[in-house]
Amino acid sequence: MATEQSFFEYLRSFNETASPINFMLIYDNFGRFFEGALVTFELTFLALLVGGLIAIPMAIARAYRKPFFGPAIRAYTCVICGTPLLVQVYLFYFGLGRFKAVRNSSLWDPILSSLWRCVLIAFTLNTAAYEAEFLRGAIETTPHGEVEAARASGMTPFTRMRLVVLPSAFRRALPAYSYEVIFTLHGSVIQAR
Amino acid sequence: MVRFALPGFTNNWLVLVKSTAPVSVIGLHDLVWNAFSAGRSTHKLFSFMIAVLLIYLVITGISDLFLHWVDRRYSSGVKRA
Numbered sequence: 324m325a326t327e328q329s330f331f332e333y334l335r336s337f338n339e340t341a342s343p344i345n346f347m348l349i350y351d352n353f354g355r356f357f358e359g360a361l362v363t364f365e366l367t368f369l370a371l372l373v374g375g376l377i378a379i380p381m382a383i384a385r386a387y388r389k390p391f392f393g394p395a396i397r398a399y400t401c402v403i404c405g406t407p408l409l410v411q412v413y414l415f416y417f418g419l420g421r422f423k424a425v426r427n428s429s430l431w432d433p434i435l436s437s438l439w440r441c442v443l444i445a446f447t448l449n450t451a452a453y454e455a456e457f458l459r460g461a462i463e464t465t466p467h468g469e470v471e472a473a474r475a476s477g478m479t480p481f482t483r484m485r486l487v488v489l490p491s492a493f494r495r496a497l498p499a500y501s502y503e504v505i506f507t508l509h510g511s512v513i514q515a516r
Numbered sequence: 517m518v519r520f521a522l523p524g525f526t527n528n529w530l531v532l533v534k535s536t537a538p539v540s541v542i543g544l545h546d547l548v549w550n551a552f553s554a555g556r557s558t559h560k561l562f563s564f565m566i567a568v569l570l571i572y573l574v575i576t577g578i579s580d581l582f583l584h585w586v587d588r589r590y591s592s593g594v595k596r597a
Contacts, residue, residue, distance in 0.1 A: 419562070
């Protein structure tokens with residue numbers, strides 16, 4: 324027992340004086356790293372989930388060139404994809420809080436006053452724009468034969484979308500989606516400040 | 517070769533321009549850092565951030581237009597599917 328204790332102390336003193344990286348310090352604060360990782364995963368997961376749900380109707384509206392929504396979503400995507408995520412987060416958290424109207428509105432207290440929720444909203448809007456863009460590409464490149472076959476077997480437009488177009492589009496969008504997941508995970512370093 | 521490399525390069529370029537923003541977090545005096553400190557001291561952070569947003573939008577927009585032009589030049593005589 325005594326030797327074990329002294330070995331542990333030797334390890335600690337070695338880490339504090341000779342080792343370039345203090346591994347014992349990392350070991351002591353492991354709980355904090357774990358908590359931080361949990362926040363990162365939570366943020367990434369929620370942003371991707373909600374963003375993905377928003378992205379599907381946006382991608383459909385753009386792929387089928389709906390009169391008003393198509394150009395509006397195009398403009399939205401252009402703004403989001405053309406500006407850094409950090410600036411969007413700043414705009415959301417520090418910017419909106421400056422307005423009295425926003426501070427007094429009913430949304431302020433439950434949603435916009437918390438940093439975490441502001442970051443989550445910014446991330447969700449960001450990932451929704453990117454996902455809508457590549458999902459639109461996937462929907463537009465659906466082989467015509469698949470749609471024709473679905474039409475020939477008497478599917479309504481909704482069923483056609485649900486059973487044929489979207490599953491096939493998801494398959495083609497998957498490589499881009501995995502990139503987007505990693506991008507969102509990397510992007511979450513921004514919440515650090 | 518340029519014709520095939522351009523879409524990837526365009527994407528990479530746009531991502532790289534946008535990923536310069538987080539350098540302000542470690543205190544490099546870039547566009548975002550300057551706007552942030554100016555906004556902090558004048559209490560008009562929203563206006564400054566909107567300006568930064570627009571500047572980035574202009575940068576990415578111009579480079580997108582330019583790279584589109586390059587793309588068109590290099591694909592002259594190629595049949596579009």
